[in-house]
Amino acid sequence: MDEHLPEALRAVEDELAALLRRGRALSWEIAREVHPNLEPNAYGLLLWLRRSGSTRLTDLATRLGIGKGTLSRQIHGLEGLGLVRRDPDPDDRRAAQLSLTEEGTRRFDSARSVRLGQLRQALESWPDRDVEEFARLLRRFNDGAL
Incomplete structure (x- = not known):
């Protein structure tokens, strides 16, 4: 590792790596x-x-940064798997609107409630303002990430 990097940047890298490792394991479990x-x-x-309700494939690909x-x-x-449906886009018959099936x-909602319960438990000792700040900083990081 570059010796010139500030210690705080190295700490961010270490914590991000740990978060990603845990996230991958959790993704397997939730999936x-x-x-x-x-x-x-x-x-x-x-x-x-789930958040969008219905979205075009091209818009979702752009949002997620995948082809x-x-x-x-x-x-x-x-x-x-019967989880998603693709309907014709009423504004453009060449495009499709994607949405979750019932x-x-x-x-998804059932699995998500388990995940949110785990997050709630991990953050229950944090003051509300710290949780809000954590969310804000994660959003800021993700918005600026490559």
């Missing part, structure tokens, strides 16, 4: 709760679909 055949990276995709072909393959797999919403 299996949604559906036994669900890929772990699909949880984030389902989260965005349309990759996203289309992932969506196809989620459709096969079953997808039910399964």
